[in-house]
Structures are given as C-alpha cells and as structure tokens.
Amino acid sequence: MxxxxxxxxxxxxxxxxxxxxxxxxxxxxxxxxxxxxxxxxxxxxxxxxxxxxxxxxxxxxxxxxxxxxxxxxxxxxxxxxxxxxxxxxxxxxxxxxxxxxxxxxxxxxxxxxxxxxxxxxxxxxxxxxxxxxxxxxxxxxxxxxxxxxxxxxxxxxxxxxxxxxxxxxxxxxxxxxxxxxxxxxxxxxxxxxxxxxxxxDHNFFDLPVTHSKYKNSSLNSKDIDAYKKRIIEAMEVDKLFTNENLSLQSFSETIHIPKHYISEILNIHLATNFQDFINEYRVEEFIKKYSNPENDHYSILGIATSVGFKNKATFNLNFKKFKGISPTEYKQNYLQ
The missing domain is CATH 1.20.1070 (Rhopdopsin 7-helix transmembrane proteins)
Structure with missing residues (x-):
C-alpha cells in the first residue's frame, strides 16, 4: 500500500x-x-x-x-x-x-x-x-x-x-x-x-515574484527598509485601512511615498499586493473588535464597515480568504 x-x-x-x-x-x-x-x-x-x-x-x-x-x-x-x-x-x-x-x-x-x-x-x-x-x-x-x-x-x-x-x-x-x-x-x-x-487555485505557488518592471529599481536596501517600516506603520499605528475609500493613490499621498515604490515593496518584499495588504489588516482589526465584549451590541456588518469594508459580500470573501472559514464559523470555533 x-x-x-x-x-x-x-x-x-x-x-x-x-x-x-x-x-x-x-x-x-x-x-x-x-x-x-x-x-x-x-x-x-x-x-x-x-x-x-x-x-x-x-x-x-x-x-x-x-x-x-x-x-x-x-x-x-x-x-x-x-x-x-x-x-x-x-x-x-x-x-x-x-x-x-x-x-x-x-x-x-x-x-x-x-x-x-x-x-x-x-x-x-x-x-x-x-x-x-x-x-x-x-x-x-x-x-x-x-x-x-x-x-x-x-x-x-x-x-x-x-x-x-x-x-x-x-x-x-x-x-x-x-x-x-x-x-x-x-x-x-x-x-x-x-x-x-x-x-x-493555480496561484498557490505565486510566492514573491520578480516583476520585470522592477528589475531596474533604484531602491537600495536602506530605502527598502525605511519604506517597508513606514508602510507597515501606516497600517498598524495610523490604521489607514479603516478608510473604505483608501486607494493606492491616496495611500501614496498620505505617507509621501511614490506609488510605484509602494507597489514594489508590497509585491517583492512583502509578498502581497495593495488590496490584499489592506484587507488582511481589516480582517485582523475586525477580529479584535468582534472579540471585545464591549462591541456585542454591534452587528457583524457594523463592525466590518468600521474597519474599512464597504459591504458584506466583500467582507465575507476576504475573511474566508485569510482565515479559511466564515465569520460565523470563526465565532463558533474561537469566541464561544
């Protein structure tokens, strides 16, 4: 056998x-x-x-x-x-x-x-x-x-x-x-x-890739570390992801880093893209709020919109993408 x-x-x-x-x-x-x-x-x-x-x-x-x-x-x-x-x-x-x-x-x-x-x-x-x-x-x-x-x-x-x-x-x-x-x-x-x-999912092996448009990048290791730190700080400290209309352009203008450098940092050095990057932070923030008893009077959709999701469908899709289960299943398995 x-x-x-x-x-x-x-x-x-x-x-x-x-x-x-x-x-x-x-x-x-x-x-x-x-x-x-x-x-x-x-x-x-x-x-x-x-x-x-x-x-x-x-x-x-x-x-x-x-x-x-x-x-x-x-x-x-x-x-x-x-x-x-x-x-x-x-x-x-x-x-x-x-x-x-x-x-x-x-x-x-x-x-x-x-x-x-x-x-x-x-x-x-x-x-x-x-x-x-x-x-x-x-x-x-x-x-x-x-x-x-x-x-x-x-x-x-x-x-x-x-x-x-x-x-x-x-x-x-x-x-x-x-x-x-x-x-x-x-x-x-x-x-x-x-x-x-x-x-x-044919994207399973789509690990960090080398895009041809970044081959001649002018970023050095010092710039990469500084930009990466600022991008992550904008999520974890400033929580810019809570803005449901956040775009690459507005994000670039807020943190004063050119768009193409943000894309390069995310794609090459953080193994993600802009939309997945902010949505994963939104999912994690949702879980923090959803786990807090002080927010029990809010609905799932209410908390989801407060962390930056525009609608229930987008929220459910991204929650399952990053956690592998639905929000309801997550509550039953981890928050009871």
Whole structure:
C-alpha cells in the first residue's frame, strides 16, 4: 500500500516541479531555487529510503536523506523575504548533511560503532533546531494561511520523527524503520495536498515574484527598509485601512511615498499586493473588535464597515480568504 502512495506522490511531485520550472521567471531567484530543491529532495526521500526503495531493494539514497530537505526548508523560509544577495556562507548550513553522508559512507564499509551512532543522532538534533527556527520564520512570513499549511505539516511531521529518533537512541529501542515508513507516508500526503490546492487555485505557488518592471529599481536596501517600516506603520499605528475609500493613490499621498515604490515593496518584499495588504489588516482589526465584549451590541456588518469594508459580500470573501472559514464559523470555533 505504501508503494502506491509513493508512486502517486512522485507523479504529483514531478507535476509541481514542472509547473515551477515552466514559470521560473515569475519568482524571486532564491525562492525558486530553494523551493525547487526542497521538492526534489522530498521526491528522492520518498523513493530512496533503504527499507522502502521503489527501484533498488534495500538500497538507501542516503545523500538525499531528511537532513538535506530539512536544511533546504530552513533556508527557504529564512531567506523567503530577503532582497540581499546571498553568498557562499550559506554552505555552512549544509554541514550536518555532509556529516550525515560521511557517516553513511563509513557504515557501508565498517562496523557501526557507538560514537558513530552518537554523531548520527547529533545530526538529528541539529535538524530539530533547524525545524524550530523554521517554525519561527514561517510564523513571521506574511503569506496566506493556506500556503503556510503544508509547510507547518512538513515541519511538525519531521520534528516529531527526529525527536522520536533521538529518544529511540537514548532508550535503545528499535522503531527507526517504522518511523521512516510513517514519514514517507506523511510526505506523500503532503504532495497530495499540494496538488489538490494547486488544482483548486493555480496561484498557490505565486510566492514573491520578480516583476520585470522592477528589475531596474533604484531602491537600495536602506530605502527598502525605511519604506517597508513606514508602510507597515501606516497600517498598524495610523490604521489607514479603516478608510473604505483608501486607494493606492491616496495611500501614496498620505505617507509621501511614490506609488510605484509602494507597489514594489508590497509585491517583492512583502509578498502581497495593495488590496490584499489592506484587507488582511481589516480582517485582523475586525477580529479584535468582534472579540471585545464591549462591541456585542454591534452587528457583524457594523463592525466590518468600521474597519474599512464597504459591504458584506466583500467582507465575507476576504475573511474566508485569510482565515479559511466564515465569520460565523470563526465565532463558533474561537469566541464561544
């Protein structure tokens, strides 16, 4: 049964990779390469585990073990919103993967020793640390909730597995084979989810993109940081989003930043567009007010219009877009 899941997941993974490469020019280079490498390493892991190898019986593709895809996931999330040029120093993050490969090569030639086992589980511990930081990075990234979901799923799946492997070593049990099979199954499910979302919404992989009109941008890193800070401040402090007639033009005039720079900051450095940017703040402000007992005498529509939504239809559409459920369902699930 597991083999069936593996085969279907491989087909779906190749389909997703094909889409990414076909639209390569749309994406930020770092996002494209880290995500592509991550998906590819996950595919190799699905087919290459020694006890579940699809092609060679009892042969382990250890060079693409989970240490590699955990590192790629960590780097993808760490540099998701970066506008700076990366250098070769990121190679240091791959040291745990290199150590793991050397350990596996050693074990193919020599008898496994206690200290080799210690080194191997030390690598698992580093992976756990990478995963914890990945959670922190993911929480800070401003992208739609439904895009974050598969990354949360992957992080928690591997985090639990690696933690159990460390415990397995400490108590000297023998559950590693079972854990690897479970993880392969979970990653296969991840590809099913990704494909389902992609078929439902072709914009799923529309992460921060490199628009051709910004290639010759005159903004330097200092300008980017200053403009980004002012744009966010205009939302979180000045709450300009509460103006239902707020437009890019009026926003530009209010905060004294040219329109094209605002668009560039939002599209490239905050992974969003102007309308989604202000509507997400409106949804969050609605939840704050809706959760406050002092506002119980207001209707849902009354609170929605007070935070900047023009009508009920627009409000419902955006609430479900950013929260995944309707306002009524949100109240039943979280505010009772």
């Amino acid at each position: 597991l083999q069936t899941f593996q085969i279907i997941a491989v087909i779906q993974g190749l389909f997703l990779l094909l889409y990414l490469f076909k639209n390569k020019n749309k994406y930020q280079p770092y996002n494209f390469w880290f995500l592509s490498a991550l998906l590819l390493s996950l595919l190799f892991y699905i087919v290459g585990d020694d006890n579940n190898n699809l092609f060679l019986y009892h042969y382990d593709f250890f060079f693409v073990d989970k240490t590699l895809f955990v590192t790629l996931l960590f780097l993808f999330l760490k540099y998701f919103e970066t506008s700076k040029k990366l250098n070769y120093s990121i190679a240091w993050y791959f040291i745990p993967t290199l150590i793991y490969i050397l350990i596996e090569l050693y074990e193919t030639q020599f008898i496994e020793s206690f200290w080799i086992e210690v080194a191997e589980h030390a690598v698992y511990l580093v992976c756990v640390i990478y995963l914890i930081f990945s959670l922190i990075f993911l929480k800070k990234i401003k992208i739609a909730k439904f895009i974050k979901t598969p990354f949360y799923f992957l992080i928690f799946s591997v985090l639990i597995t690696d933690s159990l492997l460390i415990v397995d070593f400490l108590i000297e049990s023998d559950i590693i084979v079972t854990l690897n099979s479970i993880l392969i199954f979970e990653i296969s499910i991840l590809f099913y989810y990704l494909t389902y979302i992609f078929v439902s």
